[in-house]
Every structure is written in structure tokens, then in C-alpha cells.
Amino acid sequence: MILLLPADPMRPRRPDEHFAAEAAAARDLGFDVVLVDHDALARPADPEGPAPVRTVARTTATGAAFYRGWMLRAGRYAALAAVLRERDIALRTTPEQYRRAHELPGWYADLADVTPYSVWTTGADRAGFDRARAAFGSGPAVLRDYTKSMKHHFDEAAYIADVADADAAWRVASRFLELRDDEFVGGLVLRRFERFVSAEVRTWWVDGRPALVTAHPDTPGRPVPADVDLSEVAPLVAALRLPFVTADLVLRDDGRWRVVELGDGQVSDRPAGTDPADLLAALRPAAR
Structure with missing residues (x-):
């Protein structure tokens, strides 16, 4: 049983301080703790490209593994899985399952009955956003991308008072894209506002x-x-x-x-x- 955790960027033989308690608990429970260089894994400009071979610390442990760490794009998770396979370590969650x-x-x-009604785009262009708005109809919505909202900037970059107001909706979307910057993932998602x-x-x-x-x-x-x-x-x-x-x-x-x-x-x-x-x-x- 293997638990993969991010290494401390300044002390790479130790777990990142945020995950230190999980490392200690894992060892007490009998997990093999293996450290991952998150920065090296996330660094490549191509999110679908290969991971550096030294992303994962040397270990003799093999078998099934879970990762507990900072968020990864789906392409970077797949790259991590490929490096681990070369060491006979199999992530319990496959890259396809991770993306899903x-x-x-x-x-x-699959969860449509228990989650707010949603429509989304592929990419971040205005034309695609307007098509999504048309499919959504009218009324208030909360904006996000495929993985994250900007709920801490709710009024300026998340809440759209009426999706039918094209210019006002795009102002919120533009601010969202500005704040997400290169962390933007996939497309723009409109979710029906619920109280x-x-x-x-x-x-x-x-x-x-x-x-x-x-x-x-x-x-x-x-x-x-x-x-x-x-x-x-x-x-x-x-x-x-x-x-x-x-x-x-x-x-x-x-x-x-x-x-x-x-x-x-x-x-x-x-x-x-x-x-x-x-x-x-x-x-x-x-x-x-």
C-alpha cells in the first residue's frame, strides 16, 4: 500500500508541510510513503506531455497507490501514472477515472438529478459562450470552468444576474478568465443559481x-x-x-x-x- 505525497520544495526528502500529518498517519497505518516533486510534474508547458523521469523519489515499493496532493491537470496526472508504471506502481485511480x-x-x-442544471463550452471564446447562454436560457447563474469557480470573487467573477444579458454576462466571464489566467481548464460552465x-x-x-x-x-x-x-x-x-x-x-x-x-x-x-x-x-x- 503506497501513498504518494508532494515533497517540500525546499527540503525534497521531506513531505510538504501541508501534508506532513498525512505522511505520519500513513506510516502509522502501514503505508509506504513516496514523495513526488509536484513542481517538476506541473512545470511542462504542454499539459499532455511526458513527466520528467525524476518526478518520483526512488523507492523499492511496488503495487497499488493513491496520491494525496495538490491539484493536477488531467494530462499531468496521466504523465505521473506513466512514470509510476515504469516502477511497477499502479495508481488506484486511472487517468481516465481521474479526468472523469x-x-x-x-x-x-450522472449526477444531473442532484446538482444544478449546467451547460458548458469547449474553450473560452465569446461565440462559444453565447451559444452556451442561448442553451441555458435566462435567469441567474454561477460561472466556473471544468474544475474550479472563483467563488471568493463571487460578485465580479462568478455570479451572473441574468444569463440573457449578453454584455453583462460576458463581463463576468472576462473577469473570471482574467483571474484564472493560465490555470483555466477546459471551458466555461454556466450553473443554475440555487438558494x-x-x-x-x-x-x-x-x-x-x-x-x-x-x-x-x-x-x-x-x-x-x-x-x-x-x-x-x-x-x-x-x-x-x-x-x-x-x-x-x-x-x-x-x-x-x-x-x-x-x-x-x-x-x-x-x-x-x-x-x-x-x-x-x-x-x-x-x-x-
Whole structure:
């Protein structure tokens, strides 16, 4: 059982400080901890190009592995998987599965009943955006790309009061693209605005089964409601047949829990105050 973690950029033989607690918990649980040079992996200008051969630290460990680290583009994750295969290490989540969980178009259709209505573009041009607006219709929307919103810049780069207002909508999209810059992924996504009445909770799923319910990393101090209802979401997440994902849920004003984000669990942040052993213990059987 192998856990891959980012190395500290200044002390490459140690895990990145953000993941140090996970490294210690993993060793206590019997994982082999192997460090990855995240900066070298993410550096190539071509996101689909090969990874440097020295991306992964030397190790004698072989077998199944999970990655826990900073977000990677799908092409860079595939490059990491290729380097690992040469060392007889197999990521438990394949590159195809990673892309499906990490990018909204990969999971949206399967979760459409429990997530806001969405349309998206391929690329970031105005013409494609206008076609997406026409398909969306009218009314308020939240803008994002395939992997991330700019919710911390909600009024200027996320919220569109009426998608039918072409110029106002494009101003928000332009600001979003400016802020995302070279981190923009895939295309522009319009998601129907819904009214929520709770903080987000992060649910963790291993092989389609709920393993943990935690606070969201953006609100680690908010208590997790005792009555989070997974009955609608659980069969849909299970049907995805993905090894390790997170689903961020929030309560809508009509009392239904809604999925606002699905993500690959390997690059989903663990909120402060959550014991890393609780998460890693759930991964240990899945790595066999």
C-alpha cells in the first residue's frame, strides 16, 4: 500500500508541510510513503506531455497507490501514472477515472438529478459562450470552468444576474478568465443559481461507499450537521464506479441536499481539524 505525497520544495526528502500529518498517519497505518516533486510534474508547458523521469523519489515499493496532493491537470496526472508504471506502481485511480471525477463534464450527466442544471463550452471564446447562454436560457447563474469557480470573487467573477444579458454576462466571464489566467481548464460552465441555507459539507467516498463526512476546507470551524441525508446522492455516486471521490453538499432552501462539486479525492483538501488517520484508514482496504 503506497501513498504518494508532494515533497517540500525546499527540503525534497521531506513531505510538504501541508501534508506532513498525512505522511505520519500513513506510516502509522502501514503505508509506504513516496514523495513526488509536484513542481517538476506541473512545470511542462504542454499539459499532455511526458513527466520528467525524476518526478518520483526512488523507492523499492511496488503495487497499488493513491496520491494525496495538490491539484493536477488531467494530462499531468496521466504523465505521473506513466512514470509510476515504469516502477511497477499502479495508481488506484486511472487517468481516465481521474479526468472523469476532476472535470465537471465527466460527472455531470450522472449526477444531473442532484446538482444544478449546467451547460458548458469547449474553450473560452465569446461565440462559444453565447451559444452556451442561448442553451441555458435566462435567469441567474454561477460561472466556473471544468474544475474550479472563483467563488471568493463571487460578485465580479462568478455570479451572473441574468444569463440573457449578453454584455453583462460576458463581463463576468472576462473577469473570471482574467483571474484564472493560465490555470483555466477546459471551458466555461454556466450553473443554475440555487438558494442554499447551509454551509458546504465535504463527503468522502471510497469505491462508491461513503467513508467520511467532514466540514468543507473553506469553513473548517463550522460544525457538520448531524442530519446530512445521503439517500439521493449515494446510489448515483456508487454508479460512477470511481475509486476515491469527494462530493461537496449543501442544503437547498427546499430541504434537499445538493451536490455543488464532485472531485477526485486524491486532490481534495482535508479540512483543518479532521484526523488524517480517519481518511487514510478508509483508503487502506481499497489499495489492496
